[in-house]
Amino acid sequence: MELSTNEKLVLKAIGDVEMTAREVSGATGLKVEAVTHAAYLLAEKGLATVRDEVKFEYVLTEEGRRYAEQGLPERVIHDALPERGESLSRLKERFPPSTISIAMGWLRQKGWARFERRDGDTVLVPLPAGRSPDEEALSIISEGRTQEGLQEKAMKDLLKRNIVVVKEEKEKVIVITPAGAELKEKGIVVEEEVGQLTPEMLASGSWQGKPFRRYDVSAPVIMEYGGKKHILRMAMDKVKRTLIEMGFKEMEGPMVDAEFYVNDLLFMPQDHPARTQWDQFNLKRPQYIRQLPRELVSRVKEVHEHGGDTGSLGWNYRWDEKIAKRLVLRGHTTSLTARYLAIFKKPPQKFFSVAPVFRNDTIDMTHLLEFYQIEGWVMDDRLSMRDLMGTFKEFYSRFGISELRFKPTYNPYTEPSLEIYGKHPRSGRMIEVGNSGMFRKEMLAPYGIECDVIAWGLALERLLMILYGYEDIRDLHGPLCDINFLRSVPVIWQQ
Ligand SMILES: N[C@@H](Cc1ccccc1)C(=O)O
Known part of the structure; x- marks a missing residue:
């Protein structure tokens, strides 16, 4: 049986009585971590046992x-x-x-x-x-003597006076086994080992005949978790890079926005349940945006009330500017699209954003109150649903996801509309990863846009669910996140 120098030192130091790793460290001069490491190696060989013990100790304030x-x-x-x-x-x-x-x-x-x-x-x-x-x-406490005989009433007083506090100390207790004792009996020779081969040793030839310390690449070591990017931030960067590679430009805009941009420009009627579809968070102060663009407001009003000159009947109600001015936490980043369409009206255009949105949902395995949306839109003279589906195929394939499903759905601002589904690697179920469609003429008319616009909103967290196989969105962010999962995520992006 081959033992490292540290294992030999620890084996020599321990005996019939239990010793803590700290005590062995004191006796051998090795660091506590080195003692623990060696003790576990000895334990693997059946020469010692190691167990955890929690000790309580009074320390002075x-x-x-x-x-x-x-x-x-x-x-x-x-x-x-x-x-x-x-x-x-x-x-x-x-x-x-x-x-x-x-x-x-x-x-x-x-x-x-x-x-x-x-x-x-x-x-x-x-x-x-x-x-x-x-x-x-x-x-007794200040001199570090054994605390065994301390009187209870006295300790109560000292604790109450905040003169002492109780400290919890986790200790490794190391005990020799009969096999270890037997080996020790035969005698353990600790010889100097060379830890590192130097150029000088090679030049002089003094390395010859010297014992070298072996590397054990499988030896357990203390885990070090350095700071690194959060997996969500990592994914966000990768998504942004991917979309930029695909020719998109990034949109930026406010998290708090007027309903005009979040809802009204999207042809969402003010008196329709669809309006609360996002279960939005309203702002108390300030409650309203100061100003909306005059011309756009009057055209939105027309289209909502009678369809403007789109040939549509509109919603046939009185549109109220006051409601449009209400401030909310955006429930989707389509508010950014609504803002950008007012500026970039001439084809071709391709825009995206990866940004937080807020919904007053009930938190569960797949829902958070705040999540990240991958928003995007493409404007051109002639676009079809094939372009839309092709864009998703191309985008998700860059993350190694090839199995997608599409399902028709309804949005007040797109027609046709599609839900996008991807396969969860663990459960095998198809989970919804996004929603999309072609903007309706009622939505585009107020801007004076006559060409085609395809658009979508994808959930960043759902993309990650498929990539990493975790099943509860709460593992990822928020107060219940799975810290071990976050720590063990590789730093390098794996395709
Ligand atoms: N806003 C939609 C996504 C979407 C964007 C653009 C067009 C169609 C759908 C959502 O939040 O789910």
Whole structure:
């Protein structure tokens, strides 16, 4: 059986009695981590056992350390009292008020002084004061002696006075096994091993005949988790890069926006349940946007009320600008598309965004109140649903996802509309990853856009679900996130 130097040192140090890794570290001069590592290697070979133990220990607070040095306030005051006593006003000249106020109560409680009224002043007369149990405890703790015999009542007082606190210490306890003892009996020779081969050793040839420490690449080591990008941020960067490679430009815009951009420009009737489809968060202050673009407002009003000159009948109601001015947390980033369409009206155009949206949903495995949407749109003279589906195929294939399904759906602002589904690798189920369609003429008319626009909103978290196979969106972000999952995500993007 081959043992490393550290294993030999640890085996030599341990015996019949249990020892903590810290104690073995003290006995061998090895670091605690090195001892633990070696102990586990010994355990694998059946030469020792290692177990975790939680120990509770009293430690002094900063105040406690001061008292351990100078004495408790009641001791300080008691020892300063002359036999005939000392008035409170005199004491106040000699000691800080905090020392006196703390001491007064304890002098009385411990019976270390008598309080007399003399000439309108309180006089403290000292009584015999032997060393009290709490003083004894204080010195035991400060000197690091064994805490086994500490008196309960004294500890209660010290804890209450915030002089000590209880510290929880996790310890590795190492015990030798009979096999280990037998090996030890035969004698263990610890020889110097060379840890590193140097150019000098090679040049002089002094390496010859020397024992070298072996590498054990499978040895357990302490895990170090460095800082790194959150998986969501990593995915976001990758999505952005992918869309830029596909020729898209990025849109930017406010998270708080007027309903005009979030709803009205999308031909969502103000009195329709679809309006609350997003279960939006309204703003209390400020409640309204200051201004909306005049011309666009009047054209949206026309289309909503009677269809404008689109040939549509519109929603046949009175459109209210006040409602359009209400501020909300955007429930989708289609509000950005609504803003950009007002500027980029001439084909061809390709835009995208990857940004947070907010919905007043019930949180569950697949829903959060805040998530990231991958928004996009393409404008050209002649586009079809094939272009839309082809764009998704191309986009998702760049993430290694080839199995997509499409399902017809309804949106007030697109016709036709499509839901996009991808296959969850673990459950095998098709999960919805996004929604899309061709913008209706009622939506495009107010802008004066006459060509075709295909558009979509995809969920970034759902894309990640498919890529990593996790099943609960809450593992990813929010207070319940799975920290081990986040830590173990590779730093390099895997195709
Ligand atoms: N806004 C839609 C997505 C979408 C965008 C553009 C066109 C069609 C659909 C959603 O949030 O689900």
